[in-house]
Amino acid sequence: MRDSSKTVRCLFCFMFIAELGASLNCTTSCGNRGVDIRFPFWIKDRQADQCGYPGFALSCNEMGDIVLELPPAGKLHIEKIDYRNQVIHASDPQRCLLRQYSSYSSSVFHLQFKKSKVNFTIFNCSLNNTRPLNWMAPCLSTAHYDVLAVDSELSIEDNESLLSCTKMYDLPVPHDIRLSWSSPNCGSCEATGKQCRLRKNSITELETECYGLHKVISKNSEKKLSKIENLTRVLIFYRYLEKATDYRCNHRIIPFWHFSHCSLPNL
Ligand SMILES: *[C@@H]1O[C@H](CO)[C@@H](O)[C@H](O)[C@H]1NC(C)=O
Ligand SMILES: *[C@@H]1O[C@H](CO)[C@@H](O)[C@H](O)[C@H]1NC(C)=O
Ligand SMILES: *[C@@H]1O[C@H](CO)[C@@H](O)[C@H](O)[C@H]1NC(C)=O
Numbered sequence: 001m002r003d004s005s006k007t008v009r010c011l012f013c014f015m016f017i018a019e020l021g022a023s024l025n026c027t028t029s030c031g032n033r034g035v036d037i038r039f040p041f042w043i044k045d046r047q048a049d050q051c052g053y054p055g056f057a058l059s060c061n062e063m064g065d066i067v068l069e070l071p072p073a074g075k076l077h078i079e080k081i082d083y084r085n086q087v088i089h090a091s092d093p094q095r096c097l098l099r100q101y102s103s104y105s106s107s108v109f110h111l112q113f114k115k116s117k118v119n120f121t122i123f124n125c126s127l128n129n130t131r132p133l134n135w136m137a138p139c140l141s142t143a144h145y146d147v148l149a150v151d152s153e154l155s156i157e158d159n160e161s162l163l164s165c166t167k168m169y170d171l172p173v174p175h176d177i178r179l180s181w182s183s184p185n186c187g188s189c190e191a192t193g194k195q196c197r198l199r200k201n202s203i204t205e206l207e208t209e210c211y212g213l214h215k216v217i218s219k220n221s222e223k224k225l226s227k228i229e230n231l232t233r234v235l236i237f238y239r240y241l242e243k244a245t246d247y248r249c250n251h252r253i254i255p256f257w258h259f260s261h262c263s264l265p266n267l
């Protein structure tokens with residue numbers, strides 16, 4: 001009786017270890033804004049390298065925004081990631097794209113945006129750290145002069161923040177900012193409700209593979225889901241079985257299927 005309860009406990013502990021090892025959870029977010037960050041994207045100071053693909057590193061700022069650094073275009077904030085169509089919807093709070101006359105391409109992303117009929121008025125100002133932060137255009141500024149981009153429809157007469165500034169010109173406001181990528185190609189994988197990851201043991205080439213059954217596309221499939229979940233568990237369990245033949249128990253190496261003789265410390 002005692003033995004069999006140990007066996008059960010042992011079995012659960014093996015399944016737990018097996019699930020931990022088999023599925024590194026690489027899905028995360030920067031806050032509660034509902035944008036999932038997953039492969040090929042990863043948060044570089046928070047997640048393991050194998051969670052992402054080169055060139056797709058992101059970071060989170062203190063406000064919980066997802067930041068994509070795209071030199072020389074600047075730091076963009078990610079509003080939405082369309083994993084199926086491989087497109088990012090972004091915003092440009094630092095107004096770095098004002099510098100870009102047309103579209104821009106990095107080795108990873110192709111960037112496009114529209115120019116609205118509304119303009120920013122660009123000011124050249126002497127340094128003064130009391131100005132509203134949302135007017136600052138750090139990408140256009142230099143070490144000795146601040147450049148400000150102010151909505152040209154705003155009434156700015158007599159605004160003390162613009163006292164030591166000279167008006168330079170008007171520039172259209174970039175909007176509908178889109179960044180698309182073609183490699184790695186995970187869109188077709190995502191479209192089937194699965195997820196993409198780096199293929200294991202592929203050190204030389206950055207190959208990806210489709211895996212997982214976590215997301216379910218059709219709605220009327222609760223039964224299917226639990227069957228699939230059960231199947232996943234069984235598969236993970238057997239995958240672990242393959243590797244577990246040398247489980248160390250009571251300082252002896254025993255085959256996994258003898259684990260019932262094994263007295264693990266009480267958990
Ligand atoms: C992975 O972690 C995220 C956030 O911690 C969570 O929302 C998600 O459900 C997890 N996915 C799996 C498959 O456990
Ligand atoms: C924006 O600026 C352009 C050129 O500087 C000008 O032709 C256009 O009328 C301006 N738009 C508005 C809404 O002021
Ligand atoms: C701002 O004005 C200063 C002084 O006139 C000038 O030296 C500097 O180049 C200007 N900066 C820009 C970005 O035009």
Ligand SMILES: *[C@@H]1O[C@H](CO)[C@@H](O)[C@H](O)[C@H]1NC(C)=O
Binds near residue numbers: 132158159160161
């Ligand atoms: C100048 O503009 C800023 C930003 O819109 C605003 O917060 C501030 O109250 C304005 N100051 C004056 C004197 O109008």
Ligand SMILES: *[C@@H]1O[C@H](CO)[C@@H](O)[C@H](O)[C@H]1NC(C)=O
Binds near residue numbers: 127129130
């Ligand atoms: C900065 O601007 C404020 C007004 O907004 C002004 O009182 C102050 O003297 C300015 N400082 C410098 C160093 O120009």
Ligand SMILES: *[C@@H]1O[C@H](CO)[C@@H](O)[C@H](O)[C@H]1NC(C)=O
Binds near residue numbers: 223226227230
């Ligand atoms: C999945 O497994 C649980 C027990 O682990 C069982 O109760 C359930 O009926 C199974 N679901 C399906 C659809 O087989």
